Amino acid sequence: MPLPVPSLPFPAPMITSTGGGSGHPPLLLITGSGSAFHGPAGVLAVLLLEIALGSLGVLAVAPVWGVVKRGYFLLVGWTVLVCALLSWLAAPAARTWLLGFAGGSLAVLAALQAKRFTVARVLSVLAAGAGVAATVAIAHERGSGQVSGAFAMLAGAAFLGATWDGMVLGHWYLVDRKLSVRPMQWHAWAFTAGVALAVVSAALAKGGKPTGSEAGLNPLLLVSNLTLYLAFGLVAVNALLAFFVHKLVAEGSIRAATGMLYLAVIMAFAAEFAAKARFFTV
DSSP states (O other), X not given: OOOOOOOOSSOOOOEEEEOSSSSSOOEEEEOOSSSSOOHHHHHHHXXXXXXXXXXXXXXHHSTTTTTSXXXXXXXXXHHHHHHHHHHHHHOSSOHHHHHHHHHHHHHHHHHHHTTOHHHHHHHHHHHHHHHHHHHHHHHHTTSSOHHHHHHHHHHHHHHHHHHHHHHHHHHHTTTOTTOOSHHHHHHHHHHHHHHHHHHHHHHTSOOSOOOTTGGGTXXXXXXXXXXXXXXXXXXXXXXXXXXXXXXXXXXXXXXXXHHHHXXXXXXXXXXXXXXXXXXXXX
């Protein structure tokens, strides 16, 4: 006798495979909007692009060139390249600019490997430009709210990039014990600015009650405005961590500040996921 199938409290999301005849790798997506970006693949592509673009952008402007040893740049460069490639693989659209950004990131890494630091810094600015173009292209997939979508992604990228680069730099003080505290002081302020931009990213997130197809990410998302509450709450935690990072860096406790940034990385990713969970539902 067959067992009865329990009914779901929300409409079951329809799973479809895309890219079968277009030469792109197939991706499992949850349908429910007119955009190619929706479901887990779309959100994942956005978050990966944000961390890659933000990390490279912060690296380009940070006062670490000629101060911190090459290993730090290689570590950040590999992070950027891997995240850029994964974003390209996860994205069902806007792949041309994403591939250009990944190619630019590879060029930056090659210049760093060859110890051409001036060239690497220039290439990082150019690659970041391609990343911004990819951001605009993805925001265009929303159908509406494209300008606010692009700004939300750029704000999130600055937030994640400042948090990640600061955490990696903090760990680098364990390798180079003669490193001046000034780069860490700068990154503490960059992290604080990133938290302020994270508030903007959360404010631009969509609230309300998600649809049944959106609950494919997590059934808990059926709770009205849950993603907004999570985004603002996690950003508030990062604001508290920023206060402690400043306090600890001022006291010269770089290891303790790094520990705070380690926790901040986890909270930052969670905050941005909550802010972008309904990014393509407009």
